[in-house]
Amino acid sequence: MIDNKNFENMNIDKSLFAFAHEGENLHDTKFDTKPVSSLRDAMRRFTKNKGSVVAACIILILLLFALITPLFAESAYTDSYSVGTDVTYLQYGYYLPKTKGFEGTGFWDGTKKEEINQATYRKYMAMEQETGRPVITKELGTVEIDDIINKGTLHVVRIDTYAQKGMLNVTLTQSQYDALLKWQLENDIQVIYPQVDRTKPTDPNDKRPVCLSKDLNIWYACDIKGVPVYGPGKTLVPAYLKNNTHPEYYYNSKRIAGDDGTYSYAQVTGSGAKSNFVVRVDSYNYFLYKYGEEPCFAFGTSSEGYDILTRLANGARFSFLLAVLVSLINLTIGAIYGAIEGYYGGVVDMTMERIVDILGGIPFMVVTVLFQLHLAQKVGVVGALIYAFVLTGWIGMASRVRMQFYRFKSQEYVLAARTLGASDKRIIWRHIFPNSLGTIITGTVLVIPGVIFSETSLAYLGIINLGSSSMSSIGSMLSAGQQYLKDFPHIILFPALFIALLMLSFNLFGNGLRDAFNPQLRGSEG
Amino acid sequence: MLKYILKRLALALFVFVVIMTICFVLIKMLPSLPPEQFGKDAQVIQLRREQLGYNKPIMEQYFIFWGQALKGNWGISESLYPMSDVWDTFVEKLPYTVAINIYSMLISVPIGLALGIFAALKKNKWQDQLISTGVMVFVSVPSFVYALLIQYVLCFKLQWFNHTIMDYTQGAFAPSTFVDMLPAVLSLSFGTIAGLTRYTRAELTEVLTNDFMLLARTKGLTKAQATVRHAMRNAMVPIFPMILGEFISIMSGSLIIEGIFGIAGVGKLYIGAVNAIPPDYNFFMLLSAFYTLIGLVAGVVIDLSYGFIDPRIRMGSRK
Numbered sequence: 001m002i003d004n005k006n007f008e009n010m011n012i013d014k015s016l017f018a019f020a021h022e023g024e025n026l027h028d029t030k031f032d033t034k035p036v037s038s039l040r041d042a043m044r045r046f047t048k049n050k051g052s053v054v055a056a057c058i059i060l061i062l063l064l065f066a067l068i069t070p071l072f073a074e075s076a077y078t079d080s081y082s083v084g085t086d087v088t089y090l091q092y093g094y095y096l097p098k099t100k101g102f103e104g105t106g107f108w109d110g111t112k113k114e115e116i117n118q119a120t121y122r123k124y125m126a127m128e129q130e131t132g133r134p135v136i137t138k139e140l141g142t143v144e145i146d147d148i149i150n151k152g153t154l155h156v157v158r159i160d161t162y163a164q165k166g167m168l169n170v171t172l173t174q175s176q177y178d179a180l181l182k183w184q185l186e187n188d189i190q191v192i193y194p195q196v197d198r199t200k201p202t203d204p205n206d207k208r209p210v211c212l213s214k215d216l217n218i219w220y221a222c223d224i225k226g227v228p229v230y231g232p233g234k235t236l237v238p239a240y241l242k243n244n245t246h247p248e249y250y251y252n253s254k255r256i257a258g259d260d261g262t263y264s265y266a267q268v269t270g271s272g273a274k275s276n277f278v279v280r281v282d283s284y285n286y287f288l289y290k291y292g293e294e295p296c297f298a299f300g301t302s303s304e305g306y307d308i309l310t311r312l313a314n315g316a317r318f319s320f321l322l323a324v325l326v327s328l329i330n331l332t333i334g335a336i337y338g339a340i341e342g343y344y345g346g347v348v349d350m351t352m353e354r355i356v357d358i359l360g361g362i363p364f365m366v367v368t369v370l371f372q373l374h375l376a377q378k379v380g381v382v383g384a385l386i387y388a389f390v391l392t393g394w395i396g397m398a399s400r401v402r403m404q405f406y407r408f409k410s411q412e413y414v415l416a417a418r419t420l421g422a423s424d425k426r427i428i429w430r431h432i433f434p435n436s437l438g439t440i441i442t443g444t445v446l447v448i449p450g451v452i453f454s455e456t457s458l459a460y461l462g463i464i465n466l467g468s469s470s471m472s473s474i475g476s477m478l479s480a481g482q483q484y485l486k487d488f489p490h491i492i493l494f495p496a497l498f499i500a501l502l503m504l505s506f507n508l509f510g511n512g513l514r515d516a517f518n519p520q521l522r523g524s525e526g
Numbered sequence: 527m528l529k530y531i532l533k534r535l536a537l538a539l540f541v542f543v544v545i546m547t548i549c550f551v552l553i554k555m556l557p558s559l560p561p562e563q564f565g566k567d568a569q570v571i572q573l574r575r576e577q578l579g580y581n582k583p584i585m586e587q588y589f590i591f592w593g594q595a596l597k598g599n600w601g602i603s604e605s606l607y608p609m610s611d612v613w614d615t616f617v618e619k620l621p622y623t624v625a626i627n628i629y630s631m632l633i634s635v636p637i638g639l640a641l642g643i644f645a646a647l648k649k650n651k652w653q654d655q656l657i658s659t660g661v662m663v664f665v666s667v668p669s670f671v672y673a674l675l676i677q678y679v680l681c682f683k684l685q686w687f688n689h690t691i692m693d694y695t696q697g698a699f700a701p702s703t704f705v706d707m708l709p710a711v712l713s714l715s716f717g718t719i720a721g722l723t724r725y726t727r728a729e730l731t732e733v734l735t736n737d738f739m740l741l742a743r744t745k746g747l748t749k750a751q752a753t754v755r756h757a758m759r760n761a762m763v764p765i766f767p768m769i770l771g772e773f774i775s776i777m778s779g780s781l782i783i784e785g786i787f788g789i790a791g792v793g794k795l796y797i798g799a800v801n802a803i804p805p806d807y808n809f810f811m812l813l814s815a816f817y818t819l820i821g822l823v824a825g826v827v828i829d830l831s832y833g834f835i836d837p838r839i840r841m842g843s844r845k
Contacts, residue, residue: 354537357541358544358545361538361541361542361818361821361822362545362548362818363814363817363818363821365778365781365796365817366549369800369805369810370549370552370553373556373805374552374555374556449666453668457668457782460670460782460785461781461782461785462797462801463797463801478670478674482674482786485677485678485682486678492674496671496674499668499671500667500668500671503666503668504662504666504667506666507662507665507666508662
């Protein structure tokens with residue numbers, strides 16, 4: 001037996017100690033590769049999945065579209081309804097998509113194929129004669145038709161929707177009138193066209209040419225149905241109003257060809273400084289005057305005259321913003337709730353799950369309606385919508401996190417941490433939570449398309465109203481365009497295409513992320 | 527198992543009552559129109575409101591509400607279809623929604639199952655990849671996008687179908703109504719087919735890798751025999767409840783489709799009630815109850831199906 005006491009007091013000199021293996025080459029395995037963090041590992045798996053990478057690129061492009069479009073596509077025209085109170089834009093609805101450089105190709109040039117009857121054909125040719133801008137860009141032949149509505153020959157033509165609108169009646173104040181007259185002279189562009197004589201002569205001897213049609217685009221002598229009264233050589237006879245004797249009337253600007261100086265260009269109402277000038281303007285050139293550029297809408301205009309391109313970008317930006325905001329809030333609530341549920345289990349879990357059951361049982365549609373009824377007055381439509389999303393939206397995230405906690409909480413490293421005296425809080429946030437991060441990231445990404453889809457559906461159904469002159473959402477664009485689907489499908493085409501592409505890319509992207517973070521779940525959902 | 531089902535049903539009932547209570551209280555907090563506004567109908571409105579206890583304290587109203595609701599008296603429409611009985615209108619519209627869903631299921635289930643089985647058997651070959659891509663597209667793209675496409679192409683361009691139901695006097699299950707409904711049914715089916723295909727493929731591929739499949743082939747069954755007798759039977763255990771759940775839950779999924787195709791079903795009624803000015807609260811209560819119930823029943827069915835899939839799943843245990 002060794003006496004312990006001796007050891008305690010024994011004093012060994014430091015120099016007597018030596019390293020056991022000093023100078024020896026220890027043959028331990030040397031790693032040739034660098035250690036890979038789990039995030040980098042997931043990244044590597046993700047980039048291998050070509051579909052998801054493409055989807056991620058598409059999402060990025062769509063996001064850039066939403067962010068960048070307003071920078072170059074917003075113009076004086078779009079400002080006129082999003083900021084100002086001017087309602088001239090209402091006149092410029094139903095334009096088809098048009099891009100410079102495609103003129104005359106029949107594709108993306110604002111034209112459409114139509115079958116028109118003889119009277120319409122005549123009117124369009126006359127419009128071209130007056131303004132010099134062809135309405136019919138191409139004649140494709142004729143068809144014989146014989147049914148209840150139409151009988152005779154129909155012309156198959158391509159119509160330029162930008163020229164089809166023709167004339168507008170505009171009421172101007174005196175200063176606006178003066179400015180327009182001045183602009184006409186400076187730019188040598190005819191905006192104002194002469195007034196047309198539409199008063200039926202009472203005296204049978206009165207043989208002046210009169211236009212009895214109410215159509216603003218008809219400027220020649222004709223009967224009430226627009227059938228022209230031809231002059232010599234079957235030419236159209238202008239029925240312009242002459243010799244305006246109103247005391248306030250004046251016109252000192254560009255005149256149309258064939259005007260002998262007697263044509264009347266404005267109809268004056270009121271008197272003195274308050275007089276208004278009602279003028280007949282060419283809608284195309286008036287646009288040029290008013291907004292400083294020729295009308296050309298890459299995605300066309302909606303029925304109300306909104307530029308679809310900028311409205312779509314604004315709507316998309318709103319949707320993205322809402323979705324990211326909602327998913328962040330839901331992520332926070334869901335993660336905390338799920339963590340507590342999953343970690344403590346038992347009675348806590350039971351109670352909290354029943355609360356989830358109740359909240360989750362309320363149809364989302366009902367929640368939204370109730371919030372709109374109660375809160376829309378106080379916090380606005382968007383505020384009420386966010387509340388509705390938050391009330392039940394976190395449930396999915398909570399149950400995902402809860403599952404992860406059930407999976408991880410009985411593992412050895414948690415036991416080790418607990419043995420070392422780590423508090424519940426520390427075990428939850430420092431040990432288990434980082435392990436379920438992959439699920440949470442995937443969940444967040446998959447929540448975004450869900451939110452966009454719900455928002456779009458609700459706006460589409462009219463349950464929430466997100467469409468106004470200064471604001472738009474994809475859903476409200478779809479619902480506004482649906483009634484014109486038959487004749488103007490372009491109004492709905494672009495928002496529908498956008499949402500379809502967005503949903504598809506987000507789902508592919510989300511699936512790619514899920515496979516990358518949880519390879520063991522791969523293929524479980526196809 | 528029976529005990530579990532009963533427990534699950536009791537819970538669903540409890541959730542239903544709680545949700546209805548919340549709806550009831552929130553709706554009662556909103557002001558209702560003064561009866562004078564209805565002109566000559568003011569007397570009737572007053573009487574019906576009296577019957578539902580509008581002037582009594584809210585607790586008493588609540589019990590009257592349940593008492594009357596269970597008897598089928600949900601009040602009278604005040605703004606959407608003024609003076610018509612809410613329950614009767616609902617019962618009148620219900621067949622159209624049910625018809626659409628039944629037709630849609632009749633189309634979707636065989637196609638979805640067939641595509642899923644085919645994809646599983648051809649796993650990772652080009653046929654499977656083609657089907658999986660299609661499934662991905664139809665699962666992701668919102669149903670109203672292809673509903674609009676179908677409406678434009680089939681109803682307006684080709685003019686094969688009317689764009690809505692032309693004659694409501696025929697009844698919901700008449701052949702002419704079926705033809706008019708077909709575009710709507712198609713639009714509703716795509717998503718269901720895609721979902722079912724995906725689910726069937728996933729289940730079947732898992733079953734096909736089991737050892738008993740190898741045994742079946744070893745004892746001399748052909749591939750077709752083994753698939754039908756062994757793999758399909760096993761795969762159907764989770765698929766069948768899923769189909770049931772799907773059937774119940776698309777009752778509420780036809781909301782948008784009904785709106786697009788203008789089919790006067792329950793979905794359109796709900797949207798109409800919410801968008802009416804002021805919203806029609808009595809319709810809202812009834813239809814909220816309807817949709818809540820659908821959601822809960824579907825949940826119970828799907829939940830029970832999970833028990834079939836994997837009895838090892840035991841939630842709620844501590845540690």
